Amino acid sequence: MPRKEAISDCINCPIRSVSIFAGFSLEEVRNISFPVHTVAYSAGEVFYHEGTSPQAAFTIKSGVVKLVKELSNGRTQIVRLLTTGDIFGFEGLMDTRYHHTAIALNEAHVCHLSLSDLIGVCRDNPHVNEAILHRWAQALKQTEDLLVELGTKKANERLASFIVSWCEHSGMEGWTALPLTRQELAELLGLTVETVSRILADWKRKNYLEEKQGAIRLNPKKDLVQQLVKITT
Template identity: 45%
Template sequence: MSVPRLSDCLHCRMRGESIFAGLNPAELCTLGMEVQDIDCAAGEVLYRSGDPARHAYTLREGAVKLVKTLSNGQQVILRLLHHGDLFGFEGLREKEHRHDAISIAPGKLCRLDLVELQRLSERQPKVREAIFQRWQDALRASEERVVELGAKKAEARLATFLLQWAQRYPQLRVLPFPLTRQDLADFLGLSVEHVSRLMAEFKRQKLLQEARNQLEILSPQRLQEIAAAKSD
């Protein structure tokens, strides 16, 4: 992780997607807390489950996975985060993190001290409301994913995921795709072998192509049909 730098929230291009989006320039200039910019490498652990919760993060570039290790040693990816996503905010209510946060691509993040953030949210109801809204959005997405995992066949799960991933990059034809087959398996509740077979079949049918951590969806309509297919 790089040496932290003081962030310029007023001129940040991610301002509209941050928890400070509802603050005017004068309020931003008098936050009463520091926001730090940090860079991280692919594979870097930002925090582990059980670590004291001291910081929260906004992801500006890159991708991060939140991982829970079960009692049998199996790893489950709880969330895959993109630009604009928040994580670590459970520290506002809990003393320790409940999962691992691991970068899966070189990234840029904003780091916020949780003690200072708690004080700010008490002074600024708009910040508190923004945090709660993002929590609610994340909970809703998690609930929808649980339903999909239980109700959809494996190929429908994968097709749904690929379409949702593409939606996060609406301006791009070729998408960043740093996920390994293990990452996909851990997120979708499938085996690595099953994911590998499905991806190979999708490529054989010319639904997508992959190269150097990049993905291009060639037939979104066909993927939508697979994603919508009813389970037997």
């Protein structure tokens, strides 16, 4: 799997303001003392496997990444979805194993941060430290929200609130890329492919939403979006 690599231009990084270096001055960014590489991964490529020994952490410049846990019996749960600005693999700072398998859902560009380098930065720089703490908090919140979905809602409610929040997250209005297969939606929401397919097909028939090669659009006629949201409660 030949992968494009390049030294990152941190100074002009478009996501610097949301990265863990957000608190850095230009000066400090310039002084980042270790190499940061931008690496391209294509859909389906694995960043690392659950249980293996952590070498690196990543920041997403573009693309969508899933973190999954797999049971011995083959059942799979997507634990978190990550997009631009999100970081992953940082459990390597605290633990000797990765907690999930990380896989790109589409063409993704990420910054590769070697953990051995990162540990030092993290220790020396309170900004980074705090930034990382914030990310953990955020991840926990996200995970808890998903937990509540799975624990308290039924199939159509889960799907509705996921779709709606996914579309909102990316600005709403118009087409939103949704690089998840039915299978993956199922693995995220604790359902089966068939159930997801049926519900989505139903909504398309009812004109609640449209779908077009990996992108969806909620029908702007308000009451239809409401239909979805209201299910959510």
